[in-house]
Amino acid sequence: MTTLPDTTRPGQKKLGLVIDLDTCVGCQACAVSCKEWNTQGYSAPLTDLEPYGPDPAGAWLNRIHGYETGEGDNARGLHFPRSCLHCETPACVTVCPTGASYKREEDGIVLVNPDTCIGCKLCSWACPYGAREYDQDDGVMKKCTLCVDRIYNENLEPEDRQPACVRACPTGARHFGDLGDENSDVSKLVKSRGGFDLLPQMDYKPVNKYLPPRPRRDKAGGVKSTPLETVGKGDGSLAERVFSWIDEVLS
Amino acid sequence: MHPAYSVIVFTTASGAGYGLLALLGLTGASHGSASDFWFGSVSMLVALGLITVGLLSSTFHLGHPERAWRAFSQWRSSWLSREGVLAVATYIPACLFGLLWVMPDSNEILLAGLGIVTAILAMATVICTAMIYASLTTIRAWRHWMVVPVYVIFSIATGAVLLFALTSVFGRSGIPALGIITIVALVLAGVAKLVYWTGIDNMKPLYTMGDATGLGGDVRQWELPHTSENYIQSEMGFKVARRHARKLRMIVGACLVAALVLVLAAFGLGGEAAPVFAVLAVVLAGIGAIVERWLFFAQARHVVSLFYGEQSV
Numbered sequence: 001m002t003t004l005p006d007t008t009r010p011g012q013k014k015l016g017l018v019i020d021l022d023t024c025v026g027c028q029a030c031a032v033s034c035k036e037w038n039t040q041g042y043s044a045p046l047t048d049l050e051p052y053g054p055d056p057a058g059a060w061l062n063r064i065h066g067y068e069t070g071e072g073d074n075a076r077g078l079h080f081p082r083s084c085l086h087c088e089t090p091a092c093v094t095v096c097p098t099g100a101s102y103k104r105e106e107d108g109i110v111l112v113n114p115d116t117c118i119g120c121k122l123c124s125w126a127c128p129y130g131a132r133e134y135d136q137d138d139g140v141m142k143k144c145t146l147c148v149d150r151i152y153n154e155n156l157e158p159e160d161r162q163p164a165c166v167r168a169c170p171t172g173a174r175h176f177g178d179l180g181d182e183n184s185d186v187s188k189l190v191k192s193r194g195g196f197d198l199l200p201q202m203d204y205k206p207v208n209k210y211l212p213p214r215p216r217r218d219k220a221g222g223v224k225s226t227p228l229e230t231v232g233k234g235d236g237s238l239a240e241r242v243f244s245w246i247d248e249v250l251s
Numbered sequence: 252m253h254p255a256y257s258v259i260v261f262t263t264a265s266g267a268g269y270g271l272l273a274l275l276g277l278t279g280a281s282h283g284s285a286s287d288f289w290f291g292s293v294s295m296l297v298a299l300g301l302i303t304v305g306l307l308s309s310t311f312h313l314g315h316p317e318r319a320w321r322a323f324s325q326w327r328s329s330w331l332s333r334e335g336v337l338a339v340a341t342y343i344p345a346c347l348f349g350l351l352w353v354m355p356d357s358n359e360i361l362l363a364g365l366g367i368v369t370a371i372l373a374m375a376t377v378i379c380t381a382m383i384y385a386s387l388t389t390i391r392a393w394r395h396w397m398v399v400p401v402y403v404i405f406s407i408a409t410g411a412v413l414l415f416a417l418t419s420v421f422g423r424s425g426i427p428a429l430g431i432i433t434i435v436a437l438v439l440a441g442v443a444k445l446v447y448w449t450g451i452d453n454m455k456p457l458y459t460m461g462d463a464t465g466l467g468g469d470v471r472q473w474e475l476p477h478t479s480e481n482y483i484q485s486e487m488g489f490k491v492a493r494r495h496a497r498k499l500r501m502i503v504g505a506c507l508v509a510a511l512v513l514v515l516a517a518f519g520l521g522g523e524a525a526p527v528f529a530v531l532a533v534v535l536a537g538i539g540a541i542v543e544r545w546l547f548f549a550q551a552r553h554v555v556s557l558f559y560g561e562q563s564v
Contacts, residue, residue, distance in 0.1 A: 002329055021466075031476075055479050056479055057482075063481075065558060066472070066474025067464055067466065068471045069469065078466075082476070082558060094329065095328075096325060097323075097324075097329045097331040098332075099324055099325050118314065120314075125486075127555070128389045128554040128555060130483040136314075138314070198465050199462055199463055201458065202458075202554070212466070213466075
């Protein structure tokens, strides 16, 4: 059913990711482990065409962009993972003619049923975030499942019951939890770090949040960035004055 | 947006078919049984044939055409599903109408009822097709208020030129009402397209790369996530030959004007030249509609291109 479930009920679970743009180092571990898990899991296969040829193509559920902001001394580069945001009002679901694309009532995960998808691609047109990729070989649409086949999977160790991308991140830049619960760790994190929505004006109400990069530390008054040459001309001890004299003689 | 040929063939062919079908329905409603069995039969076959070819073509771009029947289920929320339901529903009154219409001395009230229902369903189907596009907030050019009128007007205009040609071929080129409807519809099609093109050319950007990434201000792309083009880029990419847009628009305009002149010539000259002119008008109106539809896709920019280097949409 492509009509949306009522997600306004109190206590509505909204599972999603919080992605920290400050600590993401762009290593692609999340993208690779996503591909690895999901090419054998719920969305299987995630086809690659000519993976080692001159023009490889394939469906991936997570893409890591690189952006640059600011000018001159204020310029900074950052890595920007982009995947399904499991929106509260996802048009990708309501446009689906077959009911293959749906939002789960119990936890808000947006999924595609690969057995009923006709591959019309309209859902990918309806998504502002480019979260859905068509699998040419499989003939159906693929998207992030929030690793629905991991997070409830009792055959896995408890610490592994989270999305593959979160588990793989070496810097802890990806967090998984219930964003419908104000007291969850992820909700607290979003609150303390000023987490934001992508394109809130479009009113898709994304569940996933992004944490902004922290201010540069030299600007924030933490560690001073001091030229190296001036380091160590300091405390006036005898040893220091001897080295200083040698330095002068030699220079 | 990537202009898929199957979708262009579908929207133009079935658009013309539904336009012709609606006009035939109204003709039957106002004039009773068809003047000639062969004219009636051929006209109905052309209308239903174009619709069917269009609908079949639309399934070619599906990943799983064998599951197409599932698309009738989600009419509560999906315009694509509504279109599918109406497209199939239209066949029922259309076939009944066609059978009654080609018979002499059919019950006029029944014929009129079926004709009007057929015309309404045909136009409702075209409106649903247009709404598939007009309902997508991710593509601003398709949110323009002229999108639905353009689909309806092009459907009626190409259908009217077809009907004009069919009457000419069957030796009835001088029907004043049909001549006027055809000419007015062609003029309206040109005007509607001009309004649409002016509208989308003057659209001010609504979102920036800073909005899309949430980083605000001036944001630049320095690294793509992948080394070769992915589905998002090929389907929603902005590289499609927009540079020819001006010339292609002029071709659309020229085709519509030429079709109009040919209809006028057929109407004025009559005689043996009329069918030739009228059929040529169909060809030109058809080319105009196809180029117009190609541009409708190729010129539309998707919000997702902001993640791929476009500064604003």
